[in-house]
Amino acid sequence: MMQTKNNQQWMLFMLLTAAFITFSSCNNDDDSSDLDGNWVKVSTFNEEARSSSAAFTIGNVGYMGTGYDGDDYYNDFWSYNMDTNSWQQLADYPGIERSSATAFTIGEEGYIGTGYNGDSNEELEDFYKYNPVSNTWEAIADFGGSARYGAVGFGSDTYGYVGTGYDGSDKKDFWKYNPDTDTWEEIFGFGGDKRREGTTFTIGNEVYLVAGVSNGIYEEDFWKFNLDTETWTALVDVDDDDDDYVQRSNAVAFTIDGKGYVACGDYSGSQSSVYEYDPNTQEWEEKTGFELYARRDAVTFNNGSRAFVGLGRNGTLYLDDFMEFYPNQEQDDDDN
DSSP: OHHHHHHHHHHHHHHHHHHHHHHHHHHHHHHHTOOEEEEEEEOOOSSOOOBSOEEEEETTEEEEEEEEOSSOEEEEEEEEETTTTEEEEEOOOSSOOBBSOEEEEETTEEEEEEEEETTTTEEEEEEEEEETTTTEEEEEOOOSSOOBBSOEEEEOSSOEEEEEEESSSEEEEEEEEETTTTEEEEEOOOOSOOBBSOEEEEETTEEEEEOOEETTEEOOOEEEEETTTTEEEEEOOSOSTTSGGGOOBSOEEEEETTEEEEEOOBSSSBBOOEEEEETTTTEEEEEOOOSSOOBBSOEEEEOBSOEEEEOOEETTEEOOOEEEEEEEEEOOGGGO
16 A cells, blocks of 8 residues: 555646746747737727738828638728728729739839639739729739739839749749830849749838748848939848748738848748848848738738738638737737
């Protein structure tokens, strides 16, 4: 009896010790994973949850439309006011309902085009310009390259640019739109890999292109485009040991106070991780991950000093929530 009792006490001691070690290990992992950055929940999108919408920002207002919810494609169009934390429905996008369209701004006007409609199983090439003052759309010249979806788009005060994407095969061509002549012109010099579902962020007069996927391979190359000279420069790939997880597709990217950020996306599953790029040091740093569901095919509103991320999907779960990112704050669960 005494031997049995001692054995029971020994087993209890070992179980408690193992539990303590496990608990301590989890706490140490949590401590070691503390990162800078805080996400704060803001107003939920008013209508149906969706992914693969197109978005652009003018001033302190984000504009978003189109998308897909697993059943239906959309062409409704909305604005989000950063100052009032409120949504407003605007004039519908005039083109066919679509997902994975491309958006950019030129000056104070926004542009959305290309994309995919699964009901008709077609890639699209039409483009439209939005005037926020009159809340009206105007058709412009169809995209100069092949009809496609999953392309990247960015703009300046003078021109708009669209490139990469998928038209039945992955692409790497780039095209410039001139609003004065309503024409597209192919521009050359991009030495990177073909891809779809890449992403860009803009710092000053330079646009940074990263991520994307081609033939099931997540792209590692990282490029910079100068808007003044229209030249491309190859940067250090994001494939070294510290930066593995910058690789992804279907992510969002944005700029806050002169630094670029890549968030969420897909890397063999939906991601919540966030990486910050400092153009001065040319280094990446991991930040606090998106604090709600991990997701791909989200959208971002970004005016250079504030950034919001929302919508998207996690597997078959389509999302309608939004959060604002504060890269230099300490993470706080209580504001979600």
